[in-house]
Amino acid sequence: MEYNVLFFTHSGAMKFSRKVKSMDIPCKLMPVPRALSSNCSISARIRYDGEIENLIDDEIEKIFLSENSENRLLYEAE
Known part of the structure; x- marks a missing residue:
């Protein structure tokens, strides 16, 4: 399944990318879709x-x- 994950900060996106790649999950950082x-x-x-x-x-x-x-939408932070 494909997911778009949105973040509060750029640093959060970078941390997430490193985390999932260490779990062998393909991840591509990109601009938020319009x-x-x-x-x-x-x-x-x-x-x-x-x-x-x-x-x-x-x-x-x-x-x-x-x-x-x-x-x-599957998840939204409170």
């Missing part, structure tokens, strides 16, 4: 088949599941 909003202008696109809840940390603002050119 259809999505964010406090930070960087997002991560990952391919992950496990439980997405296992990757959530304090740096993540939102997580969207990307399917058929659509993004469905």
Whole structure:
């Protein structure tokens, strides 16, 4: 499954990228897609088949599941 992960800060995105790559999860940092909003202008696109809840940390603002050119909000920080 493909996800777009949005962050509160650039440093949070960098930390997340290092974390998931160390877990052998493909990750590409990129600008936030226009259809999505964010406090930070960087997002991560990952391919992950496990439980997405296992990757959530304090740096993540939102997580969207990307399917058929659509993004469905799965997680939003409180």
